[in-house]
Amino acid sequence: MKKIKCQKGFTLIEMMVVLLIISVLILIAIPNVTKHSATIDEKGCEAYIKMVQGQVEAYRIDMKDVPTLSDLTDNDYLNDGEISCPNGDQIQIDATTGLVSVTEDVAG
Template identity: 40%
Template sequence: MNMLKKESGFTLIEMLIVLAVISLLLILFIPNLSEKNQSIQSKGCDALIALAENQLLAYQLEGNSTITSADDLKSAGYLKSTECANGTMQLVYTPDGEALFSTEPKT
């Protein structure tokens, strides 16, 4: 007599339930991650502004002349880059403004 062996495994319904749970978790977490990424990029630009202001003070304390743009600090070796980490904003020197440095869209 040929008896069929009962094989254990997952049924189609069990697989669909697991897939639905994973999809639900992805739907909940992916938008939150993109919001966090935007927040991190914004804080990175703020940190670059603070770093540039401190490096400007170091530049002036060492007896160097005044600067005319943020690129002057870069060419003197005080800054590695004048762009924010996301690459869409650049550092701008504004000596007559309220802050010495600000960011604006990269042109």
């Protein structure tokens, strides 16, 4: 007589328990990720302003003048289309001091 080997696997109940646990973990994780997206955009804008400030200083050393955003793009200190923060906020360069900042929205 041949022995029949018992095939082992997951039962339907075990699979459903695993899916329930995964679903609960996803429900916990998604709100935390969306909550922090504004903070991430803010930090990205701060980092971008510091990078542009470095390019302004490099331009000032090379050209002995305070640049505008168009000066930076025309002379390849910034790429075309990279004149705003990743979150869409517009930046400006003070014509006298050369400090880079976010443009204040007067209407908002």
